[in-house]
Amino acid sequence: MMEILLPGLSILQVLCFVSGYPTGAPTGACEDMMPRHIGVQPQPSPAPYTLLTNTRTYQPGMPITVTISGPEYRGLLLEARTGSGTNALGSWQLPPPDTRFLQCTGNPRGAVTHSNTNLKGNTTVYSWMPPDSTSPIYFKATVAQQRTVYWLNVRSDTLARGKAEGLGLVTSAGRAKEKPLPLLLICFLLFQLLG
Numbered sequence: 001m002m003e004i005l006l007p008g009l010s011i012l013q014v015l016c017f018v019s020g021y022p023t024g025a026p027t028g029a030c031e032d033m034m035p036r037h038i039g040v041q042p043q044p045s046p047a048p049y050t051l052l053t054n055t056r057t058y059q060p061g062m063p064i065t066v067t068i069s070g071p072e073y074r075g076l077l078l079e080a081r082t083g084s085g086t087n088a089l090g091s092w093q094l095p096p097p098d099t100r101f102l103q104c105t106g107n108p109r110g111a112v113t114h115s116n117t118n119l120k121g122n123t124t125v126y127s128w129m130p131p132d133s134t135s136p137i138y139f140k141a142t143v144a145q146q147r148t149v150y151w152l153n154v155r156s157d158t159l160a161r162g163k164a165e166g167l168g169l170v171t172s173a174g175r176a177k178e179k180p181l182p183l184l185l186i187c188f189l190l191f192q193l194l195g
């Protein structure tokens with residue numbers, strides 16, 4: 001009997017996910033990031049996902065990469081935000097396979113969502129271009145393993161507006177780290193030569 005029920009249950013789960021939003025989140029989800037899966041609530045447990053960035057700071061015109069680390073997932077809604085605002089910031093670049101742009105707050109590239117229910121994982125990298133802003137920003141996601149299993153409010157660390165180019169060095173971990181001493185030494189030497 002179990003041999004008959006288990007395959008049927010798997011097919012039912014796939015059909016249920018497909019009856020959600022298999023081609024991506026609706027634009028109505030941009031502000032609260034709720035998937036709109038009828039009769040389904042977000043998971044109350046801590047998310048098994050982490051949003052990782054390649055830097056702790058941002059500069060307008062310098063792309064940032066974001067990775068969703070954790071188990072494979074099928075659905076997502078990914079945005080950049082500031083403070084307690086609900087507006088999507090910046091502009092996402094070429095979407096990875098199995099994803100697409102979602103227009104949020106009038107921005108045609110304001111968010112990234114899934115374009116199908118194919119599995120996505122740690123090798124899926126999203127690229128974002130920051131706006132000309134001085135406010136700290138963070139990335140926020142809703143991640144769905146399947147239609148009935150999803151987490152809201154998966155957040156990255158906050159990124160601060162960085163200094164002008166050339167004032168930071170990238171460490172092996174891929175994070176920007178300030179090195180003020182060499183800069184002060186260079187300034188002192190220039191002052192001595194010119195002064």
